[in-house]
Amino acid sequence: MSSTTPTTHPGAHRPADEPMSHRQIMEALSGLLIGMFVAILSSTVVSNALPTIVADLHGSESGYTWVVTATLLATTISTPIWGKLSDLFSKKLLIQLALGIFVVASAVAGLSQSMGMLIAMRAVQGLGAGGLTALAQVIMASMIAPRERGRYSGYLGAVFALGTVSGPLIGGALTEHLSWHWCFYVGVPFALLAIVVLQKTLHLTTVRKDHVRIDYLGATLLAAGVASLLVWVSLAGQQFDWGSWQTAAMVGGGIVLLALTVLVESRAAEPIIPLRFFRNPTVVLSAVASLFVGVAMFGGTVFLSQYFQLARGASPTASGLRTLPMILGLFVASTVAGQFITRTGRWKGWILTGGILLTAGLGLMGTVEWDTNYWVTAAWMALIGLGVGMMMQNLVLAVQNVVAPQDLGSASSFVAFARSLGGAIGVSALGAVLAHRVTDHLTDGLRSAGISAGSALGGSGVPNLKAIPEPVRGIVQAAYGSSVADVFLVAAPFALLALLVSFFFKEVALRGAGTAEAAQSPAEPVAVDDRVQTVVALGVTGTVRRHGGTGLADAVVTLTDAAGRQVSRTRTDATGRYTVAAPTGGTYLVIVAAPHTAPSATLVPVADRATVHDVVLAGRSAITGRVLAGEPAQTVTDALVTLTDVTGEVVGTAHSDTDGTYSFGDLMGGAYVLTAQLPGHRPQARALDVPDAGVLAVDLQVAGGGRLVGTVVAAADGRPVPEALVTVLDGTGQVVASTTTPADGRYRFDDLPGGDYTVTAAGYSPVARTAEVEDDVETRVDVALGAALPQGAVR
Known part of the structure; x- marks a missing residue:
């Protein structure tokens, strides 16, 4: 060959x-x-x-x-x-x-x-x-x-x-x-x-295809459509009125010609x-x-x-x-x-x-x-x-x-x-x-x-x-x-x-010289100094992606024929794209390899034009573990676990099963962030360094907020005080939450981060009490208005 x-x-x-x-x-x-x-x-x-x-x-x-x-x-x-x-x-x-x-x-x-x-x-x-x-x-x-x-x-x-x-x-x-x-x-x-x-x-590689066909009809229609609209813009209001038959003819004709251009372009070789x-x-x-x-x-x-x-x-x-x-x-x-x-x-x-x-x-x-x-x-x-x-x-x-x-x-x-x-x-x-x-x-x-x-x-x-x-x-x-x-x-x-x-551009950093191989077009015929050698323009093109879907740069793509001989080879660019050439039609083996991944080999048929073949490379690492909550820790069912890479791209999501376990497989080594979410609990995130091969065990414990409850009573006779204003302040003096007691004098604050708080109640004259709140624990603080509670009222 x-x-x-x-x-x-x-x-x-x-x-x-x-x-x-x-x-x-x-x-x-x-x-x-x-x-x-x-x-x-x-x-x-x-x-x-x-x-x-x-x-x-x-x-x-x-x-x-x-x-x-x-x-x-x-x-x-x-x-x-x-x-x-x-x-x-x-x-x-x-x-x-x-x-x-x-x-x-x-x-x-x-x-x-x-x-x-x-x-x-x-x-x-x-x-x-x-x-x-x-x-x-x-x-x-x-x-x-x-x-x-x-x-x-x-x-x-x-x-x-x-x-x-x-x-x-x-x-x-x-x-x-x-x-x-x-x-x-x-x-x-x-x-x-x-x-x-x-x-x-100027000495450039010159490419040329067999059976060259220029879309002259499309070019003519495009020229006529654009010219019609430009002539109308320049003459309307001077040679004729904006709302005239000339306007209708030029604008309508221009639009029709441009529509025909699209039709011709969709069918042109x-x-x-x-x-x-x-x-x-x-x-x-x-x-x-x-x-x-x-x-x-x-x-x-x-x-x-x-x-x-x-x-x-x-x-x-x-x-x-x-x-x-x-x-x-x-x-x-x-x-x-x-x-x-x-x-x-x-x-x-x-x-x-x-x-x-x-x-x-x-x-x-x-x-x-x-x-x-x-x-x-x-x-x-x-x-x-x-x-x-x-x-x-x-x-x-x-x-x-x-x-x-x-x-x-x-x-x-x-x-x-x-x-x-x-x-x-x-x-x-x-x-x-x-x-x-x-x-x-x-x-x-x-x-x-x-x-x-x-x-x-x-x-x-x-x-x-x-x-x-x-x-x-x-x-x-x-x-x-x-x-x-x-x-x-x-x-x-x-x-x-x-x-x-x-503003809507998604910026892709410009490729460097290291991807020059991929920038060539080996699937095209080649000539030097205008001396053309024509071959059939065939090949395989596509994108190599990670398991999470993002493009994989610098992966090696090799094309071999039925006898196992190398036909062409290239590397993917910054977005994971590649193009390799095939001299004739037939079935070829596309081999894709990259560090810390399992290689891929696929038979791809090549006909009369470039064949699109995308590849997803799987890694050789995995993450597994359990989602826990409460004190003592208990496994949690149906918690949402999300894995992202260092760029913020989501690699995968999973839900913990009945025994609280989750897993992610086919990962490539590198830095990741693992996050667990559960209703009524604060999300838990953890940075990971996944090895190039093997299984990494990681348990995630989600914490619910602390609960602060109590009753506001009158110090004189112990009866509940309705419509008392209860306010909670954190350690910096900032108001975290407030409520008004109902007829039974009770109040409740949920999902408070652990720490020291001050509880105030205002009815007759304001009263303040301190409270220490822990995650997943209910703390009770009763407040008596009108006189100080005896020692030990904070429970």
Whole structure:
């Protein structure tokens, strides 16, 4: 029997199962980082030029919005397709192709003579951007253990910040001193360099399946459904009424198309978005949070250039400089969070903190006006940058940590798809909000000044402030300042929703390099440097659990064939998951072993796809004993006995039988907590150290509380005193309980912890007596009102 084993590029000089060093990873990532820089630069270089571009091409506020939305929409639609392709073909070839598409579209966009041509080229740009967005995270996941990805995601965040900082500055300078057309050409040299460096430094294991089928129908339906809803959001209220037949057609058609998408995806052999993702809470929560982050982030920040140029009258270059606080916040948050996540493996706290800061930043930006002090605005922008830096990359990390290796591409791109979809929705919807608010504020401002709106502006496009005389210019600036603030106020609740969703994450610490074996996908065919060797994609996958149900990390899983020869071997990850490969169909023996457990061996049939086989390993230890109560101790029937491990997970429960005995078997050695409960008694807990093998005998004695009883009588004639207030105080003077005596003067207090108490009775004049209460013992204290009892009254 032959099998295909992953090998590395000769230049790597390392065994296939040895983790890459930091230097090797950085060499492999160098071209990827340059490519990401090109993508970010080409996107941000036009941000401060857009007001000039749209004005030069005689575009409207809606056109301004669609220059951004077209890119985001194309990115959204293409991202899951690129992700699926990365599970099937060479990732290096795909990212070079995406980079080429992006740069060619950028160069052609520089030749635009109309808004239609510019928007079309921006859509093509989005196709390339979708590839870069999806493949960057997929390539990192294929080389780096989840625990280390936080560190390298920080590098991506730093490149993102660098491109975001330099883009507006370069674009502003080019627009002012040359022409806005040059903004689309500036990334070409960097792109060519990125393609060359990627070819020389990026050497990845390439997987491909036989009979590859891309779900083009699902992708088309998804694109059409999303586009229908986005076009409706951006045009409703301007080109037609919200309650019109156009609205009914677009919304109804979009919903029908998306429903058909779900139907097609459920039947597709290779779905663009596998519906099984929706059964994974972490994937669903990350996607929903990313959707809201996209709405808040893109929907709020994309209009900053209009705020600085149209509200504050800044030049394109100065506008870029004034966004530095937000970019610096993003840079600091992404790098610092990445380092801490790598050290600790914990990520949820950073996402929650980011959600708080992003919500606060957007809400506070909603309070600014056109003449607000810049340093106040800078502080709020810094909060936005910090929030985005803490949330954006870490939501992808959370998903990559829990999905199967063969789903890394699809799952990563699914989260990026949700973020891009949110961005497209946000830009479209908030762009429509901005257009409405600008119109309203302008109309109100001009009416207050006694100026005709038509004669003052002469059109409905994006205004050129230099061509507008005073006092109309001040009114326009004030209108844009207030309107952009309104946009931030609308974006803030979406950031709050992302924060609320993030609270429901169940944090799973990121896996380290020790589980790299499990992170590989040996069930897939392998090729190196784009030379593909195809085998059948088969194997066994599942979860190894302890007897109590929790995942068992670092268990060894071995697959052998009918002749007893080892086919493949791996270790379970931090959650107990594993995947082992099978070269052909047939029946295989799955052997699972872990320290201090009884091994498991099972025959598993493997057909035309990966077989799911979960294993529960039993330990070799047991706990037995009796539940006792009272003095002298007596066995207790039907007491509830609970066993938990050191993490608080319940391992098992039992009820004591007629002779008071209980038992727990198949346990692994370690620390446990044993608890017994019985009605009318206080729970008894005991910490145990269970040996790796053998039976540990442990008796548990539950104690009932003490009882304090007595009668309140009149000292003069000994008759019972009704309605006397009896109060019990503990040794610290705190009131434990109180009651009023009935007609017979008796009182009773049950379930008191053992100790010293003071009993007071008030009728004629208060009287106090001391009492010593013991567990499971009744203590009697009679109280005589009106005169002291003789010596020995306390019984």
